[in-house]
Amino acid sequence: xxxxxxxxxxxxxxxxxxxxxxxxxxxxxxxxxxxxxxxxxxxxxxxxxxxxxxxxxxxxxxxxxxxxxxxxxxxxxxxxxxxxxxxxxxxxxxxxxxxxxxxxxxxxxxxxxxxxxxxxxxxxxxxxxxxxxxxxxxxxxxxxxxxxxxxxxxxxxxxxxxxxxxxxxxxxxxxxxxxxxxxxxxxxxxxxxxxxxxxxxxx
Amino acid sequence: xxxxxxxxxxxxxxxxxxxxxxxxxxxxxxxxxxxxxxxxxxxxxxxxxxxxxxxxxxxxxxxxxxxxxxxxxxxxxxxxxxxxxxxxxxxxxxxxxxxxxxxxxxxxxxxxxxxxxxxxxxxxxxxxxxxxxxxxxxxxxxxxxxxxxxxxxxxxxxxxxxxxxxxx
Ligand code: SF4
Numbered sequence: 151x152x153x154x155x156x157x158x159x160x161x162x163x164x165x166x167x168x169x170x171x172x173x174x175x176x177x178x179x180x181x182x183x184x185x186x187x188x189x190x191x192x193x194x195x196x197x198x199x200x201x202x203x204x205x206x207x208x209x210x211x212x213x214x215x216x217x218x219x220x221x222x223x224x225x226x227x228x229x230x231x232x233x234x235x236x237x238x239x240x241x242x243x244x245x246x247x248x249x250x251x252x253x254x255x256x257x258x259x260x261x262x263x264x265x266x267x268x269x270x271x272x273x274x275x276x277x278x279x280x281x282x283x284x285x286x287x288x289x290x291x292x293x294x295x296x297x298x299x300x301x302x303x304x305x306x307x308x309x310x311x312x313x314x315x316x317x318x319x320x321x322x323x324x325x326x327x328x329x330x331x332x333x334x335x336x337x338x339x340x341x342x343x344x345x346x347x348x349x350x351x352x353x
Numbered sequence: 354x355x356x357x358x359x360x361x362x363x364x365x366x367x368x369x370x371x372x373x374x375x376x377x378x379x380x381x382x383x384x385x386x387x388x389x390x391x392x393x394x395x396x397x398x399x400x401x402x403x404x405x406x407x408x409x410x411x412x413x414x415x416x417x418x419x420x421x422x423x424x425x426x427x428x429x430x431x432x433x434x435x436x437x438x439x440x441x442x443x444x445x446x447x448x449x450x451x452x453x454x455x456x457x458x459x460x461x462x463x464x465x466x467x468x469x470x471x472x473x474x475x476x477x478x479x480x481x482x483x484x485x486x487x488x489x490x491x492x493x494x495x496x497x498x499x500x501x502x503x504x505x506x507x508x509x510x511x512x513x514x515x516x517x518x519x520x521x
Binding site (some may be wrong): 229248 | 357361365368370371374375376377378381382384387388389390391393394413417420421424428439443444445446449451452453455456459460461462463464469476478479482483484485486
Protein backbone atom coordinates (compact mmCIF):
# COMPACT_ATOMS: atom_id res chain seq x y z
CA UNK A 151 0.00 0.00 0.00
CA UNK A 152 2.62 2.51 1.08
CA UNK A 153 4.64 3.76 -1.85
CA UNK A 154 6.50 6.51 -0.03
CA UNK A 155 9.70 6.96 1.90
CA UNK A 156 9.65 6.76 5.67
CA UNK A 157 10.82 9.99 7.28
CA UNK A 158 11.51 11.35 10.74
CA UNK A 159 11.60 15.03 11.63
CA UNK A 160 15.24 15.45 10.73
CA UNK A 161 14.92 13.76 7.37
CA UNK A 162 11.81 15.73 6.58
CA UNK A 163 13.60 18.97 7.41
CA UNK A 164 16.57 18.15 5.19
CA UNK A 165 14.15 17.19 2.44
CA UNK A 166 12.49 20.57 2.91
CA UNK A 167 15.79 22.41 2.68
CA UNK A 168 16.72 20.44 -0.40
CA UNK A 169 13.37 21.11 -2.07
CA UNK A 170 13.64 24.77 -1.27
CA UNK A 171 16.94 24.97 -3.09
CA UNK A 172 15.28 23.27 -6.06
CA UNK A 173 12.47 25.81 -6.00
CA UNK A 174 9.75 23.46 -4.80
CA UNK A 175 7.52 24.17 -1.89
CA UNK A 176 5.51 21.14 -1.17
CA UNK A 177 5.74 17.84 0.63
CA UNK A 178 3.14 15.26 -0.20
CA UNK A 179 2.21 12.80 2.46
CA UNK A 180 1.30 9.31 1.50
CA UNK A 181 -2.04 8.29 2.89
CA UNK A 182 -4.03 11.48 3.04
CA UNK A 183 -4.06 14.43 5.35
CA UNK A 184 -1.03 15.83 7.21
CA UNK A 185 -3.01 15.70 10.49
CA UNK A 186 -1.95 12.21 11.66
CA UNK A 187 1.70 13.08 10.89
CA UNK A 188 1.66 16.31 12.89
CA UNK A 189 4.25 15.05 15.39
CA UNK A 190 6.81 14.50 12.64
CA UNK A 191 5.97 17.79 10.96
CA UNK A 192 6.42 19.71 14.22
CA UNK A 193 9.80 18.04 14.71
CA UNK A 194 10.77 19.00 11.18
CA UNK A 195 9.69 22.56 11.85
CA UNK A 196 11.80 22.71 15.00
CA UNK A 197 14.74 21.44 13.00
CA UNK A 198 14.19 24.07 10.30
CA UNK A 199 13.94 26.78 12.94
CA UNK A 200 17.15 25.65 14.64
CA UNK A 201 18.96 25.94 11.32
CA UNK A 202 17.42 29.41 10.80
CA UNK A 203 15.75 28.41 7.55
CA UNK A 204 13.23 31.10 6.68
CA UNK A 205 10.52 29.15 4.87
CA UNK A 206 6.81 29.89 5.16
CA UNK A 207 4.85 27.08 6.75
CA UNK A 208 1.49 26.29 5.15
CA UNK A 209 -1.09 23.86 6.46
CA UNK A 210 -3.18 22.25 3.74
CA UNK A 211 -5.72 20.07 5.44
CA UNK A 212 -9.31 18.92 5.73
CA UNK A 213 -9.34 20.74 9.10
CA UNK A 214 -10.92 17.81 10.88
CA UNK A 215 -8.16 18.07 13.50
CA UNK A 216 -8.69 18.27 17.23
CA UNK A 217 -8.64 21.52 19.15
CA UNK A 218 -5.45 20.36 20.85
CA UNK A 219 -3.65 20.03 17.53
CA UNK A 220 -5.01 23.40 16.39
CA UNK A 221 -3.38 24.93 19.46
CA UNK A 222 -0.04 23.38 18.55
CA UNK A 223 -0.29 24.69 14.99
CA UNK A 224 -1.58 28.20 15.69
CA UNK A 225 1.74 29.91 16.42
CA UNK A 226 3.78 28.06 13.80
CA UNK A 227 1.69 28.10 10.62
CA UNK A 228 2.12 31.16 8.43
CA UNK A 229 -0.63 30.21 6.05
CA UNK A 230 -3.84 28.19 6.22
CA UNK A 231 -5.17 26.28 3.27
CA UNK A 232 -8.12 24.31 4.61
CA UNK A 233 -10.82 22.51 2.69
CA UNK A 234 -14.39 23.32 3.62
CA UNK A 235 -16.42 20.67 1.88
CA UNK A 236 -19.75 19.97 3.48
CA UNK A 237 -22.48 22.28 4.68
CA UNK A 238 -24.32 19.61 6.65
CA UNK A 239 -23.30 16.70 8.89
CA UNK A 240 -25.56 14.41 6.85
CA UNK A 241 -23.60 15.01 3.64
CA UNK A 242 -20.30 14.57 5.51
CA UNK A 243 -21.39 11.38 7.19
CA UNK A 244 -22.72 9.83 4.00
CA UNK A 245 -19.88 10.88 1.69
CA UNK A 246 -16.88 10.98 4.02
CA UNK A 247 -17.93 8.84 6.99
CA UNK A 248 -17.18 11.43 9.64
CA UNK A 249 -19.31 12.71 12.47
CA UNK A 250 -19.88 16.27 13.70
CA UNK A 251 -18.21 17.58 10.55
CA UNK A 252 -19.64 21.07 10.52
CA UNK A 253 -19.06 21.81 14.18
CA UNK A 254 -15.44 20.63 14.08
CA UNK A 255 -14.40 22.11 10.76
CA UNK A 256 -16.10 25.47 11.29
CA UNK A 257 -14.55 25.71 14.78
CA UNK A 258 -11.07 25.23 13.32
CA UNK A 259 -11.65 27.78 10.56
CA UNK A 260 -12.83 30.24 13.17
CA UNK A 261 -9.83 29.59 15.44
CA UNK A 262 -7.32 30.05 12.63
CA UNK A 263 -9.08 33.17 11.39
CA UNK A 264 -9.64 34.91 14.71
CA UNK A 265 -6.34 33.96 16.34
CA UNK A 266 -4.04 34.66 13.41
CA UNK A 267 -5.67 36.07 10.29
CA UNK A 268 -7.37 38.98 12.04
CA UNK A 269 -4.04 39.96 13.60
CA UNK A 270 -2.47 39.92 10.16
CA UNK A 271 0.15 37.33 10.95
CA UNK A 272 -1.35 34.54 8.82
CA UNK A 273 -3.01 34.35 5.45
CA UNK A 274 -5.89 32.06 4.67
CA UNK A 275 -7.39 30.62 1.52
CA UNK A 276 -10.39 28.40 2.09
CA UNK A 277 -10.92 25.83 -0.65
CA UNK A 278 -14.41 24.78 -1.45
CA UNK A 279 -14.99 22.09 -4.04
CA UNK A 280 -18.43 22.52 -5.56
CA UNK A 281 -20.17 19.16 -5.76
CA UNK A 282 -22.93 18.32 -8.26
CA UNK A 283 -26.35 18.88 -6.76
CA UNK A 284 -24.89 20.12 -3.46
CA UNK A 285 -25.34 23.86 -3.94
CA UNK A 286 -28.21 24.34 -1.55
CA UNK A 287 -26.97 22.01 1.20
CA UNK A 288 -23.22 22.65 0.94
CA UNK A 289 -21.93 25.46 -1.30
CA UNK A 290 -24.31 28.24 -0.30
CA UNK A 291 -24.39 27.58 3.47
CA UNK A 292 -20.57 27.38 3.51
CA UNK A 293 -20.19 30.64 1.58
CA UNK A 294 -22.72 32.24 3.94
CA UNK A 295 -20.76 30.97 6.90
CA UNK A 296 -17.47 32.30 5.54
CA UNK A 297 -18.93 35.74 4.82
CA UNK A 298 -20.22 35.96 8.35
CA UNK A 299 -17.47 34.28 10.37
CA UNK A 300 -14.17 34.43 8.50
CA UNK A 301 -14.57 37.50 6.29
CA UNK A 302 -10.82 38.07 5.85
CA UNK A 303 -10.23 34.67 4.26
CA UNK A 304 -9.86 34.38 0.51
CA UNK A 305 -11.97 31.66 -1.05
CA UNK A 306 -11.10 29.28 -3.84
CA UNK A 307 -14.38 28.13 -5.35
CA UNK A 308 -13.31 25.00 -7.20
CA UNK A 309 -14.99 23.39 -10.17
CA UNK A 310 -12.71 20.41 -10.73
CA UNK A 311 -14.79 17.75 -9.03
CA UNK A 312 -15.00 14.51 -10.93
CA UNK A 313 -16.34 11.21 -9.62
CA UNK A 314 -13.50 8.85 -8.70
CA UNK A 315 -13.54 5.15 -9.52
CA UNK A 316 -15.55 4.13 -6.44
CA UNK A 317 -18.48 6.41 -7.11
CA UNK A 318 -20.26 4.64 -10.01
CA UNK A 319 -20.13 1.33 -8.11
CA UNK A 320 -21.97 2.60 -5.08
CA UNK A 321 -25.64 3.58 -5.33
CA UNK A 322 -25.18 5.61 -2.15
CA UNK A 323 -23.09 8.06 -4.17
CA UNK A 324 -25.55 8.33 -7.05
CA UNK A 325 -25.99 12.08 -6.57
CA UNK A 326 -22.32 12.80 -7.12
CA UNK A 327 -21.79 10.50 -10.10
CA UNK A 328 -21.33 13.36 -12.57
CA UNK A 329 -19.33 16.54 -13.12
CA UNK A 330 -20.56 19.92 -11.94
CA UNK A 331 -22.38 21.80 -14.70
CA UNK A 332 -21.42 25.24 -15.98
CA UNK A 333 -24.77 26.48 -14.76
CA UNK A 334 -24.05 25.24 -11.23
CA UNK A 335 -20.63 26.92 -11.21
CA UNK A 336 -22.17 30.17 -12.43
CA UNK A 337 -24.65 30.01 -9.59
CA UNK A 338 -21.86 29.39 -7.07
CA UNK A 339 -19.75 32.28 -8.39
CA UNK A 340 -22.71 34.65 -8.42
CA UNK A 341 -23.53 33.70 -4.87
CA UNK A 342 -19.94 34.39 -3.79
CA UNK A 343 -20.12 37.77 -5.53
CA UNK A 344 -23.38 38.62 -3.87
CA UNK A 345 -21.75 37.99 -0.48
CA UNK A 346 -18.77 40.16 -1.40
CA UNK A 347 -16.25 37.32 -0.99
CA UNK A 348 -12.75 37.68 -2.41
CA UNK A 349 -12.57 34.58 -4.59
CA UNK A 350 -11.72 35.63 -8.14
CA UNK A 351 -7.92 36.04 -7.80
CA UNK A 352 -7.49 32.56 -6.27
CA UNK A 353 -10.11 30.48 -8.07
CA UNK B 354 10.12 29.63 -15.74
CA UNK B 355 7.38 29.96 -13.16
CA UNK B 356 6.36 33.19 -14.77
CA UNK B 357 5.93 31.59 -18.14
CA UNK B 358 3.72 28.85 -16.80
CA UNK B 359 1.66 30.84 -14.34
CA UNK B 360 1.88 34.53 -15.18
CA UNK B 361 -0.82 35.21 -12.59
CA UNK B 362 1.56 34.14 -9.81
CA UNK B 363 3.22 37.54 -10.15
CA UNK B 364 0.34 39.69 -11.24
CA UNK B 365 -1.83 38.55 -8.34
CA UNK B 366 0.35 40.64 -6.01
CA UNK B 367 -0.65 43.81 -7.83
CA UNK B 368 -4.15 43.18 -6.54
CA UNK B 369 -4.20 45.44 -3.51
CA UNK B 370 -6.87 43.47 -1.70
CA UNK B 371 -4.96 40.20 -2.04
CA UNK B 372 -1.70 41.82 -0.99
CA UNK B 373 -3.19 43.45 2.09
CA UNK B 374 -4.75 40.21 3.30
CA UNK B 375 -1.66 38.11 2.64
CA UNK B 376 0.89 40.78 3.53
CA UNK B 377 2.93 38.92 6.12
CA UNK B 378 3.14 35.83 3.96
CA UNK B 379 4.39 37.99 1.08
CA UNK B 380 7.00 39.55 3.37
CA UNK B 381 8.32 36.14 4.44
CA UNK B 382 8.56 35.09 0.79
CA UNK B 383 10.75 38.12 0.22
CA UNK B 384 12.74 37.54 3.40
CA UNK B 385 11.58 40.77 4.96
CA UNK B 386 9.87 38.99 7.87
CA UNK B 387 10.72 35.78 9.72
CA UNK B 388 8.48 32.72 9.49
CA UNK B 389 6.66 32.25 12.78
CA UNK B 390 8.63 29.13 13.71
CA UNK B 391 11.81 31.24 13.93
CA UNK B 392 10.11 33.46 16.48
CA UNK B 393 8.64 30.52 18.40
CA UNK B 394 12.16 29.10 18.61
CA UNK B 395 13.19 32.20 20.60
CA UNK B 396 10.42 31.94 23.21
CA UNK B 397 11.63 30.37 26.42
CA UNK B 398 9.58 27.89 28.45
CA UNK B 399 10.15 26.16 31.76
CA UNK B 400 12.67 23.44 31.01
CA UNK B 401 10.88 20.59 32.76
CA UNK B 402 9.26 18.71 29.91
CA UNK B 403 8.49 15.77 32.20
CA UNK B 404 5.77 17.70 33.99
CA UNK B 405 2.14 16.60 33.81
CA UNK B 406 0.27 17.20 30.59
CA UNK B 407 -1.99 19.76 32.28
CA UNK B 408 1.07 21.68 33.42
CA UNK B 409 2.54 21.58 29.94
CA UNK B 410 -0.66 22.99 28.43
CA UNK B 411 -0.52 25.70 31.03
CA UNK B 412 3.03 26.48 29.93
CA UNK B 413 1.82 26.42 26.35
CA UNK B 414 -0.81 29.07 27.02
CA UNK B 415 1.76 31.32 28.66
CA UNK B 416 4.28 30.74 25.90
CA UNK B 417 1.64 31.62 23.30
CA UNK B 418 1.08 34.95 25.03
CA UNK B 419 4.81 35.68 25.06
CA UNK B 420 5.12 34.59 21.45
CA UNK B 421 2.45 37.01 20.28
CA UNK B 422 4.03 39.96 22.04
CA UNK B 423 7.43 39.11 20.61
CA UNK B 424 6.05 38.60 17.10
CA UNK B 425 4.41 42.02 17.21
CA UNK B 426 7.61 43.68 18.38
CA UNK B 427 9.62 42.00 15.65
CA UNK B 428 7.09 42.90 12.98
CA UNK B 429 7.11 46.52 14.09
CA UNK B 430 10.88 46.57 13.86
CA UNK B 431 11.37 47.17 17.59
CA UNK B 432 13.21 43.89 18.13
CA UNK B 433 15.74 42.19 15.89
CA UNK B 434 15.30 38.44 15.83
CA UNK B 435 18.97 37.87 15.10
CA UNK B 436 19.98 39.52 18.33
CA UNK B 437 17.89 37.20 20.49
CA UNK B 438 19.41 34.10 22.06
CA UNK B 439 17.81 30.74 21.57
CA UNK B 440 16.66 29.43 24.95
CA UNK B 441 17.59 26.07 26.41
CA UNK B 442 14.00 24.91 26.11
CA UNK B 443 11.81 26.66 23.58
CA UNK B 444 8.13 26.96 22.75
CA UNK B 445 8.83 24.59 19.83
CA UNK B 446 10.30 21.96 22.18
CA UNK B 447 7.12 22.21 24.21
CA UNK B 448 4.99 21.73 21.10
CA UNK B 449 7.00 18.69 20.03
CA UNK B 450 6.57 17.15 23.49
CA UNK B 451 2.83 17.83 23.57
CA UNK B 452 2.46 16.33 20.10
CA UNK B 453 4.21 13.17 21.33
CA UNK B 454 1.77 12.94 24.23
CA UNK B 455 -1.23 13.39 21.95
CA UNK B 456 0.15 10.58 19.80
CA UNK B 457 0.34 8.29 22.82
CA UNK B 458 -3.46 8.39 23.17
CA UNK B 459 -4.14 9.69 19.73
CA UNK B 460 -6.42 12.67 19.37
CA UNK B 461 -4.78 14.52 16.52
CA UNK B 462 -8.13 14.48 14.78
CA UNK B 463 -11.69 14.47 16.02
CA UNK B 464 -12.05 10.75 15.54
CA UNK B 465 -10.17 10.61 18.85
CA UNK B 466 -9.22 6.96 18.66
CA UNK B 467 -7.27 7.24 21.93
CA UNK B 468 -4.83 4.48 21.05
CA UNK B 469 -1.08 4.58 21.58
CA UNK B 470 0.43 4.97 18.15
CA UNK B 471 3.93 4.96 19.69
CA UNK B 472 3.33 1.29 20.46
CA UNK B 473 2.56 0.63 16.82
CA UNK B 474 -1.22 0.64 17.24
CA UNK B 475 -3.34 1.94 14.38
CA UNK B 476 -6.46 4.07 14.57
CA UNK B 477 -9.04 4.81 11.89
CA UNK B 478 -6.38 6.50 9.76
CA UNK B 479 -4.38 3.23 9.72
CA UNK B 480 -1.14 5.01 10.59
CA UNK B 481 1.26 4.21 13.39
CA UNK B 482 3.87 6.73 14.55
CA UNK B 483 5.80 6.64 11.28
CA UNK B 484 5.34 9.19 8.52
CA UNK B 485 5.81 8.70 4.83
CA UNK B 486 6.23 11.13 2.01
CA UNK B 487 5.73 10.48 -1.65
CA UNK B 488 8.40 11.63 -4.00
CA UNK B 489 8.28 15.36 -3.64
CA UNK B 490 7.81 17.27 -6.81
CA UNK B 491 7.27 20.69 -8.24
CA UNK B 492 3.63 21.46 -8.21
CA UNK B 493 2.10 24.25 -10.21
CA UNK B 494 -1.61 23.83 -9.89
CA UNK B 495 -2.05 25.99 -6.82
CA UNK B 496 -3.72 29.28 -6.19
CA UNK B 497 -1.72 32.10 -7.76
CA UNK B 498 -0.34 33.64 -4.54
CA UNK B 499 1.12 30.29 -3.51
CA UNK B 500 3.10 29.77 -6.69
CA UNK B 501 6.71 30.80 -6.17
CA UNK B 502 7.66 33.84 -8.16
CA UNK B 503 11.31 33.98 -9.09
CA UNK B 504 14.12 32.35 -7.20
CA UNK B 505 13.27 33.47 -3.70
CA UNK B 506 10.51 30.96 -3.13
CA UNK B 507 10.33 30.32 0.59
CA UNK B 508 6.97 28.76 1.11
CA UNK B 509 6.49 25.30 2.38
CA UNK B 510 3.26 23.47 2.13
CA UNK B 511 2.29 20.55 4.33
CA UNK B 512 -0.38 18.89 2.28
CA UNK B 513 -2.33 15.81 1.54
CA UNK B 514 -3.16 13.93 -1.58
CA UNK B 515 -6.77 14.91 -1.54
CA UNK B 516 -9.10 12.01 -1.98
CA UNK B 517 -12.48 12.99 -3.22
CA UNK B 518 -14.68 11.08 -0.83
CA UNK B 519 -14.67 8.19 1.55
CA UNK B 520 -12.05 10.33 3.26
CA UNK B 521 -12.90 13.79 4.58
S1 SF4 C 1 -7.84 8.68 12.98
FE1 SF4 C 1 -5.63 8.61 13.25
S2 SF4 C 1 -5.07 10.76 13.69
FE2 SF4 C 1 -7.26 10.59 14.03
S3 SF4 C 1 -7.42 10.16 16.23
FE3 SF4 C 1 -7.46 8.20 15.14
S4 SF4 C 1 -5.32 7.51 15.17
FE4 SF4 C 1 -5.33 9.71 15.64
